[in-house]
Each structure stands twice: as C-alpha cells, then as structure tokens.
Amino acid sequence: MRLLDWAVVVAYLAYVIWDGVRMTKHSGSAEGYFLANRSLPWWAVGLSVMATQLSAITLVGTTGQGYNDGMRFIQFYYGLPLAMIILCITAVPFFYRAKVFTAYEYLEKRFDLKTRTLTSFFFLISRGLGVGVIIAAPSVILSIVLGWSETATVFAMGLSTTIYTMIGGVQAVTWTDVKQMIVIFFGLFVCLFIILSKFPPEVSLGDALHLAGATGRLTTVDTTFDLKQTYTLWSGLIGGLFLMLAYFGCDQSQVQRFLTAKSVGEGRTSLLMSAFVKIPMQFLILLVGVLVFVFYQFQTPPMIFNRVEQTKMEAGARAADYGALNAEYGKAFAARQAAAIEYVKNEDSSDPAARAAARAAYIAANEDFNEARGRGVALVREASGNKTFTDVNYVFPTFVVQNMPAGVIGLIIAAIFAAAMSSISAELNSLATATTIDFYRRHYKPEADDRHYVRVGRIATGVWGIFACFVALYATSLGSLIEVVNRFGSFFYGSLLGVFVLAVAVPRARARGAFWGLLFGIISVWIASRFTDIAFLWFNVVGCLVVIVVGYLLSLTVRDPQAR
C-alpha cells in the first residue's frame, strides 16, 4: 500500500468512528441505546438490514467463491424475496406492536420463561460464533496487506469495533451502515471497471463471459435435486427460504433493525428493499469474482493465494517439491492462456467446428490447470498438516493488492473495513441487547433504571467483542468464511424458526412442546450433520420441521388449557 492508500483508509476509518461516537447523545435511555427510540426512516433501516447481512465477508468470501466455483452461490438467495413477504405479513407487525426489545421476549408471553431463555441462549451462541467469523474476514485481508499476523489483526479490528459499538448504540450502528452501503457499492463498481480495463484489448466483456461460461462459472440455476449439493435451485428456494425466515424473523441482529423503524409500514418497506436489491447485488459481487477469474486467464495467478503459506513452502523442507509443482503450474497456465486466446479468436468464427474445437481445447486446458493448482494445494495441506487448508478467501485481496492502482487499493480496503466494522457493531449490539434484556434484566435485576441497563449493555458489548475475537482466531483456518457463517447459523436457525412457527401458527402448542421441540430440533440437526451428507442449507428445513412436529405432539400430552 502506498501513502495515498493509507490516507484513504485512515480518513474513512476516522470518519466512521467519529460518526459512530457522536451518536452517544441519542443513547441515554435503554430504548434509545437498543432501539433508537423507534424513530428511524425506512430507507435507513432497509440499508442497515442489508448492510448487517452484507459484511466484509461478502466481498472476500463471495468473490473468492465466484473465482473458484462461479455463480452457483447466488441460488442461496432465491428464497429471500418470498421470505421477506412472509415476514412483512407476520413478524414485522407482530413484533412491532408487541413493543418488545428482543424477539425472544414474546416467547415468554406465549410459552414460558425457560423457552424464552433457551431460544435467546441459542441465539447468543450462534451469533457469538458468527460475529467471530465476521471479524476474521477483514483480518485475513489486513494480514496480507500489512504483513501482520492474523492474531494481531483480529484483535486490532475486533477491539476497535467493540469500543466504537459500546459508545454509539444502535443509532450509530444504523447510520454507519447507511454510509457503508454507499461505499461498498462505489468500491464494487470501481473494481469492476478496473478489472475490465485490464483485459487484453482483443477480449471484450462478452468474450470474458464466454470464457467463464465455458468453465461452468456462470451457472445461476441448477435444477438438480440432490440433497448433497450445497447450491441448487431447490436448496436455495426451500432451504434458503427457511434460513432467511429464521435469520430475518428470529435472529435478534435483524429483528432489532426493523424494530427501530418509525412504524409497521416503514419496517415492512425496509425489508422489501432487500427483496428487490439482494439478488442483483449478489450477482454483482459474484461477477467481480468471476471477472477476476477471467483476468487470471491472461496474467499468471499465484499457485497459492495465501502469501504466508506460499513463503513457508518456498523456504520449507518441501521447497524442491513445491518448486517442481510451481513449474508444472506455470506450464499449465501458459497452455491455458494460449487456449483462451484461441477460444476468443474463434468465438466469432463462422466455422462451428473450429469454434467447438477451440472451446473443447480451452476447457481441457482449464482442467489441466485446475489439476496443477490442486496438486499445489494438496502439497500445502500435506506439508502444513492442515487438511482443510484453502486459499479461497485470499483470492480477492491478493488480486486487489497486486493489480489495483494507488488510491483504489485504499478505497477498496476502506470499503471492506467500513463494511466489517458496521456489520460487527450491529451484531455486537444485538448480542448485548439479548444479554441485557433476556438475561440480566429478566433474571438478575428487573427494577433498575434505564441508565443502569445502558451501562450493562455497554459492558455486554465489550465482553462479546472479546469473545468474538477469540472465535475469529479459530475461524481464519476454517475454509470459505461465508460458508462457515452460514453453517454456524444453519445449526440453530431452523430450530429457532420452528419455535416461532409453533408460537404464532399453532394455537394448540404449549410450553412443554416448544421447549423440548427446540432441543430435539437442535439434536436432529446435529445428527443430520454428523451422520448424513446432506448440504447445510437443508439443516434449516430439518430443524424447523422436527421442532414443529415434536413440539405439536408433546403439546397434545398437556391437558391443562394453558393461555396463549
């Protein structure tokens, strides 16, 4: 990074922190600190809803997936529009009119205290782990750009965000989210135009897309019904629907967003923004990853994108093996580059046979190249003893640092940082809210004044921030970060959704059924993940259905007519 890049990053971070801190004046009361006095406009809440979901992990993990696997991941979001409509009809008016701080408060009214406490506890576990992974993503970038250790970057990022969140409250979270979205979109478009400008003159955008399409990287609809495949139309529409319902309807980090809206209508509109914008936005992010893949058809990509592991291999005991593989990799790249150029030349050919032959040669060269890279990754796994090693998350940051001009590197790093900080702050704020309202106020000190709860909320934010930092240290070695977050979520989300479905849609449901149903749901997801090969998106369906069925059957065993 050059001086100009540093200036951009520092200026942006300083602005975001100042912007967050100045919101302190609105956070004197519990309702102000946790719910912004229910006063925010729909567009700010809508952008905050999207920004909370779209963190730095989206840029790093999704672009990496676009590079490695193509656009299949977009199917994950196909259930989102329908989920948003269902939530607009049910959850938004329901929670808003109940005047609750957390989604789990309602469960005590409907069932009992232990069901509320258990659901809130599971939220804290899943989100506490999730926010750790969200901190890990920008820390990976920092470790590459600045050469710091991942441990130092995790704590630098996590602790600074924690301090800013403790002071600002939900007002700060929302308004920084708004600015974050603007910067992310700006950064993405700048990135996209620069990648396109770096293609060889004879390669147009259409040629680039044909190159990507030939390798299967533009698959956006896969109609295969295979429970073992992670991203298909069906897993997205069904599994994704359940996940989105659970995430936006039962996860405090999202429920808290629309609880800050001025009215039910503004809360609904804020969710519908995502229904319109989310899929096109994910397409844009994946497209950046796919175009990075095309860029590396003409420029040699590193065999291993993780610079630290690459250096270790070059200087380690297996340096000779690594060198030999790298030479093979170089040859495979040269062959693929020649095949790609030939394919582009023949793209407009009037001879279909020549076109088909060039395409087949390119596909074969690409497979050879993938095999060469695969052997390099396998060697790193063997030498490091890390069987799950992957460099998916290092693709985009490496590309940015090595190929973007001065100033633009700073802009993109700043965008990623700002995205991460405001997303992390939203998560920490919701964790602190659930801890303060569902545990501290409900179980320990129900009669304290507002300022006391704000103070407790700030302490809880700090404790969760430190916990998340330790999770982040582990998460950096777990593979594709975006998938890790979703896997964590899928373990709990379906079951939490099941409890809310029981509460809202099953009048015969009783506390005993909800409580034990939830536990059975979590256990069934654990069994499904341990003993079957089904893709993680289906865990949401399994968890939800088990809770509903078990919860209903157990409720039938309760004879006393319990109040709803």
Next chain:
Amino acid sequence: MVESRPETERELSEQDARWHVVYVAVIVFAVLVISALYFFSRYFSS
C-alpha cells in the same frame, strides 16, 4: 411504500390491498430476475 395511521376499518383494508399489490410486485420481480439469470447463464455457457 409507507402507510399512514389507519382511522377506520375501510382504510385498514385499503391499506392491506395496497400491500398485497406490493407483495405481488416483489414476486413478479423475483421471478423475472431469476429467469434473466437463467437465460444469461445459458447464453454465455453454450
């Protein structure tokens, strides 16, 4: 779309009807986007 405070039952049902139109628009838009992505994928993958 932002609703004002409803005064009567008639206003409430009018408001619900307006929301239903919005929901239908969201579904139509989503179907169009997924279809567009499908044809985009088919065109460039062939």
